[in-house]
Amino acid sequence: xxxxxxxGLAIITVSAFAETQPTQPTKESVTPVQSTSTQKxxxxxxxxxxxxxxxxxxxxxxxxxxxx
Amino acid sequence: xxxxxxxTVFITSLIVTSVAIASTDPHWTYEEEWENLSIxxxxxxxxxFPYAECGLGQKQSxxxxxxxxxxxxxxxxxxxxxxxxxTVVNNGHSIKVNVPETxxxxxxxxxxxxxxxxYHIHAPSEHVVNGKSYAAEIHFVHxxxxxxxxxxxxxxxxxxxxxxxxxxxxxxSIAPRNTTDATKLTADPTKxxxxxxxxYLYSGSLTTPPCTEGVNWYVLKTPIQITSxxxxxxxxxxxxxxxxxxxxxxxxxxxK
Numbered sequence: 001x002x003x004x005x006x007x008g009l010a011i012i013t014v015s016a017f018a019e020t021q022p023t024q025p026t027k028e029s030v031t032p033v034q035s036t037s038t039q040k041x042x043x044x045x046x047x048x049x050x051x052x053x054x055x056x057x058x059x060x061x062x063x064x065x066x067x068x
Numbered sequence: 069x070x071x072x073x074x075x076t077v078f079i080t081s082l083i084v085t086s087v088a089i090a091s092t093d094p095h096w097t098y099e100e101e102w103e104n105l106s107i108x109x110x111x112x113x114x115x116x117f118p119y120a121e122c123g124l125g126q127k128q129s130x131x132x133x134x135x136x137x138x139x140x141x142x143x144x145x146x147x148x149x150x151x152x153x154x155t156v157v158n159n160g161h162s163i164k165v166n167v168p169e170t171x172x173x174x175x176x177x178x179x180x181x182x183x184x185x186x187y188h189i190h191a192p193s194e195h196v197v198n199g200k201s202y203a204a205e206i207h208f209v210h211x212x213x214x215x216x217x218x219x220x221x222x223x224x225x226x227x228x229x230x231x232x233x234x235x236x237x238x239x240x241s242i243a244p245r246n247t248t249d250a251t252k253l254t255a256d257p258t259k260x261x262x263x264x265x266x267x268y269l270y271s272g273s274l275t276t277p278p279c280t281e282g283v284n285w286y287v288l289k290t291p292i293q294i295t296s297x298x299x300x301x302x303x304x305x306x307x308x309x310x311x312x313x314x315x316x317x318x319x320x321x322x323x324k
């Protein structure tokens with residue numbers, strides 16, 4: 001019985017860590033800052049912005065510290 | 069009592085392992101295909117697959133720049149780099165030159181100004197032109213306060229007739245062998261640029277994980293030169309630290 005309880009606790013603990021510790025910009029947090037329209041191909045100078053202000057700032061910090 | 073102790077040790081080791089994994093960047097190397105390792109057929113949440121964009125993205129970099137040249141860019145590119153104190157690091161993936169946050173070195177694209185964040189070296193080149201790769205490629209990474217990224221790629225040739233590239237040598241001579249070391253130099257990145265500012269332009273991504281898209285790439289058409297000896301010296305530190313060309317998926321490459 002003890003083993004079952006402890007195993008349950010262990011699974012909960014590991015799951016909690018997995019959900020709360022993204023360490024790098026993820027697909028969600030690094031939403032493309034710019035992208036071209038798919039319906040009307042346009043040159044990059046016409047690129048429209050996407051993504052939150054927070055994710056955009058993150059990618060700049062990331063590029064200071066990583067290869068990019 | 070013994071079983072309680074065993075269970076406690078087991079749980080503690082699980083927690084310690086979880087913390088260790090959670091507190092470091094997901095590891096990647098050029099030897100493994102991170103694109104494939106990072107993809108799940110049905111990813112349920114992005115944090116489970118931090119590099120998923122490398123495999124799932126449709127606007128990835130590098131690309132073959134000669135594959136599609138049908139549009140002429142009207143953008144005007146102007147670099148205004150300053151000579152200043154820079155930090156050279158070996159980050160385990162490349163030799164990277166960090167620029168201070170207070171830098172006045174900027175890239176102007178039209179009326180918009182991008183601050184130089186850092187530059188680093190790949191060998192061989194990541195971008196290719198009609199299938200031809202170059203000896204190396206230097207990436208000057210720029211950003212705006214609101215998060216736009218623009219990278220200027222400088223292709224590097226190493227012909228037998230080349231003279232020693234003094235600016236490249238400055239970096240090579242103090243490039244740390246260990247990833248824990250950092251060295252300082254005073255340099256003007258302008259001296260690593262070719263004389264002409266004609267370029268290829270396209271919308272791509274970071275070429276390393278997490279392969280974030282939305283990066284405007286300006287790869288200069290004219291390569292700079294280093295000697296084969298300088299190339300060999302760099303390759304003692306890093307060789308094959310280049311991602312393979314990715315599919316254009318309908319993107320256009322503009323030229324100027």
